[in-house]
Structure formats: structure tokens, C-alpha cells
Amino acid sequence: MNPSMPSPIWPPHCCVPAFLGCAVARLAGDSGALKDKEIRRKLATAVRVTVGPTDANPWALQVSSDVKEWGVTPEAAKMRLELVESVLGVEHNLVLDFVKFNMVPFEFYEDEVTQFSRRGAVVGISFDYRELVRLSADGTEFHLTRHVARLTPHLGEEDRVPNIHSPEFVFDYSGDIWLFDDSGEMGNPGSVVNWRRLVSASRMADGGLWVVRRP
Numbered sequence: 001m002n003p004s005m006p007s008p009i010w011p012p013h014c015c016v017p018a019f020l021g022c023a024v025a026r027l028a029g030d031s032g033a034l035k036d037k038e039i040r041r042k043l044a045t046a047v048r049v050t051v052g053p054t055d056a057n058p059w060a061l062q063v064s065s066d067v068k069e070w071g072v073t074p075e076a077a078k079m080r081l082e083l084v085e086s087v088l089g090v091e092h093n094l095v096l097d098f099v100k101f102n103m104v105p106f107e108f109y110e111d112e113v114t115q116f117s118r119r120g121a122v123v124g125i126s127f128d129y130r131e132l133v134r135l136s137a138d139g140t141e142f143h144l145t146r147h148v149a150r151l152t153p154h155l156g157e158e159d160r161v162p163n164i165h166s167p168e169f170v171f172d173y174s175g176d177i178w179l180f181d182d183s184g185e186m187g188n189p190g191s192v193v194n195w196r197r198l199v200s201a202s203r204m205a206d207g208g209l210w211v212v213r214r215p
Helices: 015-028 037-046 074-079 081-087 106-118 129-133 195-204
Strands: 095-100 122-128 146-150 176-180 190-194 208-213
Touching (some): 106 208, 129 195
Antiparallel strands (some): 122 146
16 A cells, blocks of 8 residues: 555544554553544544645544644644543543654663563654655655654564564664554554664654653
8 A cells, every 4th residue: 555545544644643542542441442433533633633635534634735734743642642541431641752862862762662661651653754665666755754653562463573572672773673553554554664774764853752651
């Protein structure tokens, strides 16, 4: 699937509600709740996703011709986490943190991830998708730019190795890693990518870690 096309599960630019919904459901709710299309629609509406004028928009989300307004900003996502919890019917007891890679010393990237993971957090990463893949195999440029995907494997995904829980994911790791795309915009719910290239793509977007955790 070309990532410029709508996902069969989520419309374009819904990576934030997809990631947050998955994380909240994992930590405090019903892990199967996001199978319900109406729940997904409510999540996208609650965090106020903005799409482009030519994007598929079956849920009547906000529309803007300004590419900078597409999706949801980290700041807005943080303010609206309680709304995600409300949609999923859980208590407002989770926290969303951001750790920008441009603020982390180069050698501490893996430590940041593993420390949050050991505390039971769900960790995602924001990055420039075009920087990660550049061009599709047929030479068509991908239109997906800023994106958020999950690093933490959920139930049923632990055998997809290497992932951030794998023993080899330690200081100065430079191999491949599983990246889980809850919105499906990358064309596959799970992909193996090079960790260092992923970090570079994140730094290009002034991105970093999205961490959903208990206080």
C-alpha cells in the first residue's frame, strides 16, 4: 500500500490517536477496544486530527490546506490525553512525555528507551518518514512526512525480533529494529528498519520519543 493512500483502519494523519489509543488500551484499558471503528473515530475526533483537502476523510475531521497543520502536534496530544482515556473508559491516570533526540547526548539514545521500557511505559518515536525511506520502489515520492510509530512490542509481537526488549538493544546499537505502525500509514503494521537511520530521521524532524506511562 502506498502510504499516501488511506489506511483501511485509520484515515491519513491519524498516527497520533492510533498510537495513543493503543498505548492507553495496553496500560489501562481493553486491548481489543480499537477493533471498534466507532472507537477509532471518537479517538481521532477527540485529539482533533487535521487532514488535507484531498485526503480521504470519512470521519469529517478538520481540514486544512496548510501541511504544517496536518495530524496532531505533540503539545496538543499531551493536552488531549485525558480525552483519549475518556473515549476508552479508563481513569485519567496516565502521563505522556516527550524526549527530543536533539536534546539527548548521542550515546544515550538506547538508554533512554530501555529505561522507560523497564518501567512499563509504552514507547513510540516521531520521525520524518520521507527521510527514512526517501523514495518508494517505483520512484514515487511518499507524501507522509511527520509520523509516530510504536517501539514497544505488544502482546503477540514479542517474537518479532530484534525489538527494543531484545538483549542486543544496548548502548551504541546500530542494527535493525521492529517498528510497529498502529495507524497503518506506512503500508504495513510492522516493519524492520535500521535503528540508526530511524534516529537520524527523527532528528531531522526535531522528533524523539513519545512515552505513555503511569505516574
